[in-house]
Amino acid sequence: MILQKARGIRIDGAKSMSKTSPLREYLDPKVVYIPLVQQTFPLKRLVEPGESVAIGQIVAMREGFTEMPVHASVSGKIAAIKKVWHASGRMVEAIEIENDFLNRYDPAVKPEKDPEALTPEQLIEKMKQAGLVGLGGAGFPTYRKYCTKCAIDTIIINAVECEPYMTCDCLQVEKTPEKLLKGLRYFMKAAGATRGFIAYKDYNAGIREALEPLLPHYPGTSLFALNDRYPAGWEKYIVESVVGKTYQKLPSEIGVIVNNSATAIAFADMVEDNLPLVRRVITITGEGITSPQNFHVPLGTKVQDLVAMSGGYKEGLDPKNAWYLAGGPMTGRAILVDELVVSDTLGAVVVLPMPAEKLHPECLGCGQCADVCPVHLTPTEIKRALDRKDLKAIGSLNADKCMACGLCSYVCPSHIEIADYVAKAKESLKKGA
Amino acid sequence: MKAFFANKGSLALLIVPLLVIFIFGGVYSRYMTAQVEVHAEEERIRQEEEAERQFALELMTMFPEATEIEKRTVASVEKSYIIPGKAGANPEDFFSPIVKKSYLVSDASTDIGVIYVIESHGNKSGLVLVFAIEFATNSITGIQVLEHNETDTAAYFRKLGTEFYAQFDDLAFDVPVLVVDAVAGATYSSRGFEIATLYAREQYAADFDFVIPVVLVEANDIDYNLDPDTFADYPFVADITYGTEAKNAVVYLALDFSFAAMASGTDDLSDFEKLEIKNLASQAGLSTLSYFSSYDAETRTVVMQAKGYVTRYTIQVTFVINEDLTAIESYSVLSRETYDSEYNELYTGPGVPYVESKMITQYRNGESIDTIAGASAKTEPAILSLIDLFDRFLGSLGGGE
Amino acid sequence: MARFAGGKAPYLRIADQPGQGTNVVMRDFLIGLLPVVLFAWYKNGIQVYLDGNIAIMEMFYPFVFILLGGLSSLLMEGLSFYITDKENRSLKGLMKRLHTSFSLIPGLILALLLPLYTPVWVLLFGAFMASIVAKMLFGGFGHNIFNPALLGYLAVGFTLSGVIAAAGGALNASEVLVDTYAGATPLGILAATKQIDYQTLVAPYGNLWNFLLGTIPGALGETGALAIIIAYIWFSVRKVIKWSTPLIYIGTVFALSWLIGIFAGDAGIWFPTYSILSGGVMFGAVYMATEPVTTPKNPWGKVVFALFLGALTVLFRFIGNFPEGVGTSLIVMNMFTMPIDNLTAQMRSAGLRKATFVKGGLLVVLLGALIAYALFKASTIYSLSIITRIFLQGVM
């Protein structure tokens, strides 16, 4: 209704672009770069240049509360420690591994004899040892979610993929539905949950067709269709829609854990083959790409290669007037140089020509940003408070609730970078507090 | 110049249109404001016309079968009348009615009548009447009072009731004498109606092919009837010439001058001629205050009556004439006068019939007759009239002075 | 290796899509003004001309007048850009700035608010007050606190109403000619008679349909309720305005007027209908209560704004000596836009918490007090039954 109508909006997904071509395997790049950073945490390198590594061998450690190993994604020799462009928009150090094309696996990578016999604790330990993180874009170590003190009764697999352009999750689910369900089952077991849902967008009939016949084999699981709305894939929104309850900080408060579909698929591999997180699917798309498609690649693969395999940039694309985005166009980041490498959280690279001309008049005051905000913020007021540097006001306007969906900027008729202001306000709140 | 435009071109582009707006718009809005008055005037005229049209349509209903009504101009008629209640002594006592509007009314095929809106004068000025006159019969078919300033109370103007107005229904113009019967108590108003009606006829005659009939009567002599055989019945006698053939006749008239009987000539007078005779007689200056009752030739006794102050009773004077028929031998007075009431208090003389007797005695003695305070208004003229009449009679008997 | 452009998320913008963005909003707004402009032209020009009451030159005047309003606003804003911004003095620079500042609109709306026979120099003065004083001096588009057109209108109304009256007043040519209107606008009659009675308020103008169609005396554009409703539908469909705001505002005025009518002993539905169809309530609701810059931006704020606006309008209209009420209440509410926006933004973002209810309760109490005051005052003015008055006094 008028007062609380903020259920997101329909955005043209532009997904057909990359979805029509099949998922391509590209498991043998000549060289990969394992970035020595995860989210914003630097990793501790455990290998030196010259050393030889196998697939699945630990090459670095994430430390602290979210401690976790990071693995080599191809077999070969450590060539150097180099700076590469990372999805976070910065250049970071990375371990360069030259592929020897032998596809040697680390000894630990072997099929599990009886995966069904694993205890929840063992499963959680596997998550940790496999370095499983949220592949949807958050990059938060999955095992941390499962080490919760709350009683979990529901696992939700997020196959919504509400970002426009991106199709990696959807395609992967359609291709390996079995694995997804297995992953879900192991997650349920790890958490002791009795219910498992797979949330997807109602127009993604492919997911339903692939999963529906298999559901009977996986007790407690069911599908849940969401409207085609942005940000339908937002955790809070999914949880609210599926279980009808809402939470303050984490879904585990109400006994729910949400995992991305790609994470679940990777987890299935981990449990059954002990294969750590070394590969992911990435969408290369956008109006700037000749033939957009999805690739299944080792982490650290150079995006340049993938772009080349996709036919390269479109004829006549002027990079100065185009964006090269790590992630989807709503939440992604503009990377200034196209030397990006695939990392755990990089689900897509979107190359978009810039719109012809951008007028930047003043804020109209139309209030559409407030209308559309899924957490009912009023970005214009937050901006005003930010202009006054009034931390208290920012706080009372609940700027910290912003989930960075970008919708406010998306709808703004005046091209105000209003989401950015809110983000800054949120930042200043963090700093100030 | 060129440099100026290069530098200030955009400034000029901003200011010049503003100036143009200011000037052009200013002129435009002034024009608009001026137009407001023009429209108001236009509308006033339009409304007047509309009211006029409505008025005409209203009037048209006076002719049930009329379908069209059209304003017309009238010929000028100059005719003035004595203002009701005035004596007609000086020019201010006269007025001319005004035809304020006139309409020609027609049905589908022909003109059927005319309407006059005439301003007349009743008790006050501004008595506006509407007359509808039908061509076919030359008669009034309807009358309306449009406006008036009369004293509109039951005692005056409202006395003009249905009966009064009914006399205008089909009142024909085609008669020599047009009479409107007055209503007592509203005589001036009635007269106002009559004047308007007469004037309407004059106007009608001037505008259309209509001739007002006239009565040809000439009075050769109109006098008191001194013939003792008839004078008790017919106080006046008139010698007239009448009709297109100029016939002669002598007629007797009653005390109110109305035709009473033929004295000589053939009895073929029309009613209008009789009316005209009355009219002429009333203008002849004869007194109606006294008259004869009887004459006995043997005793030479004349009995006369006079109308004095008391209206219920006349003053009766009996004269006995001497044998020579030249003077009064004796007389007696039978009077119930109270003399004039307003002077009653002033009257100090002896009781009735002192005044009568004194005056007659003075006459008999050949003295000049004195005025008597307290009886000069009514009693005195009555007795004077009586004495005068008696004197004439005496003269006619052959003697007197 | 290629270097790409930087930018800020999100990279998709509705505004970049064809048929979207500020320009389109502006275009849609201008289109939305069209019904009213055409109505104003028709009522004051074309129809009167077709009736044969005016000359053809006069027929064009309403249209020209409105255009001149817009144009002078544009030029004045251009001038102020020229003076304040030394960098962008070229024609192109000026054009660009004008393009993004909605500069036509204050003048257009102002012209629609003025009576037909307003001299053009008064219009220019109003446009100056609107564009320069109310808009540019506040920092230009997006920074003004008061609705520019409205401020211009009030400036003209307070200082130059005599001039307008002298030049021909509030009536169009057709109406000058009809004596029964006696020169008064419907609300003028209400303010003068303080009498709620169909015969005095509505009957002189025919019936309420005339109020809907707008064939009653009044400013150029404000009376055409039907045209305004068309514009409202267009705006709502095109999402130029929030559809709910005008409804809430009009609804509030309707409800309160009805109550006052009931207190005054006439519960007829005609009175509230009359109330919303006269004195620019419709115009204010659709074109000014929704004016984005000077009204709250978040949806709750809009609701609160509209409710208070309605209460104030009723208060001013039935109690004060401002027969209009709408303009004054809008200006007053403009001043409260920021606090309302802030407060409701806090409430909205906090969700259903205790603090929200406290703030909400505060607003409800304020609004209730305002309404109660309005009704109480109205009750003393419009000869009410004593019982209601005592009841209200008890409440106060």
Ligand code: SF4
């Ligand atoms: S980016 Fe933040 S403020 Fe903007 S719509 Fe999303 S949640 Fe709301």
Ligand code: SF4
């Ligand atoms: S959407 Fe843009 S123009 Fe509209 S209020 Fe928000 S910031 Fe201002």
